[in-house]
Amino acid sequence: MMPEHSAGARSVATNQEGPYKNLEQVVRKHASTRFLRPIAAHTRVSFSAADNFVTEFYKKSGTGDSPRTVVLDSGCGTGESTLHIAKRYPNVPVIGIDKSAVRLCKAGNRRQLESATGNEEIPDNVFWVRAELLDFWNLALDEVRRGRWRIPYHALYYPNPWPKGNAATRRFHLHPIFPTLLALGDTIELRTNWEIYAREFTQAAGILKGNAFCEPFSPSEPETAFERKYKEARQQLWRVLVKK
Ligand SMILES: C[S@@+](CC[C@H](N)C(=O)[O-])C[C@H]1O[C@@H](n2cnc3c(N)ncnc32)[C@H](O)[C@@H]1O
Numbered sequence: 001m002m003p004e005h006s007a008g009a010r011s012v013a014t015n016q017e018g019p020y021k022n023l024e025q026v027v028r029k030h031a032s033t034r035f036l037r038p039i040a041a042h043t044r045v046s047f048s049a050a051d052n053f054v055t056e057f058y059k060k061s062g063t064g065d066s067p068r069t070v071v072l073d074s075g076c077g078t079g080e081s082t083l084h085i086a087k088r089y090p091n092v093p094v095i096g097i098d099k100s101a102v103r104l105c106k107a108g109n110r111r112q113l114e115s116a117t118g119n120e121e122i123p124d125n126v127f128w129v130r131a132e133l134l135d136f137w138n139l140a141l142d143e144v145r146r147g148r149w150r151i152p153y154h155a156l157y158y159p160n161p162w163p164k165g166n167a168a169t170r171r172f173h174l175h176p177i178f179p180t181l182l183a184l185g186d187t188i189e190l191r192t193n194w195e196i197y198a199r200e201f202t203q204a205a206g207i208l209k210g211n212a213f214c215e216p217f218s219p220s221e222p223e224t225a226f227e228r229k230y231k232e233a234r235q236q237l238w239r240v241l242v243k244k
Helices: 023-031 041-061 080-088 110-117 133-145 165-170 178-184 195-209 225-232
Strands: 071-074 094-098 126-130 149-157 185-192 212-217 237-243
Touching (some): 023 178, 023 195, 041 126, 133 178, 178 185, 185 195, 195 212, 225 237
Parallel strands (some): 094 126
């Protein structure tokens, strides 16, 4: 397996000079199918824990009717972004998802809480879960289609570049999971330090939905560990917004 990123805050090393040349063909090939593979038992357990959190959250607030609004922070890493997003959506459960136990162990540490919330408590609307994103998204789409969940905002901050051209089809937008990802939420915000990835994601989303744009992005305060590293290394960041 190749690493997702070059080490540290070096800029992305790639042998690609521009967007993947067969992008449109690959995206259209996946457009009419749903990526379904057997879901690992541990992801079902994680998903069920997230779903219970959502149910309990709305029970406590006395507004338990479906569809329940849920925000996703996919590839949340150490979970800092989940706290920032939770502040923007104070009445909505925000689920931070990552496959790395090592990164998730740092979620909700004191430094994060002080800088993101100014408080020592993890906000009531935050839940972190360890899971494989592709499987989690498939289970989440089932809930959306059943009318149980509605996802107004889905954050994808700095995941998944796979910069070598021969690994391009592992990128989310060139993978058969892409139609599921697009169908999940109303707005997707992707952030990346790799312009080609941002442009490809925008183009692929445009092919399927028509309403995507990308722009250079300069956060005033970094909201994630990687965002901080890239900003300190003075790398240009990119943001893609895809709206239903
Ligand atoms: C470069 S890190 C960014 C982490 C965090 N968003 C940040 O900005 O600090 C990418 C994260 O995405 C997670 N990730 C990538 N692909 C994933 C997948 N298929 N399932 C679960 N997590 C994934 C990795 O474990 C990693 O923590």
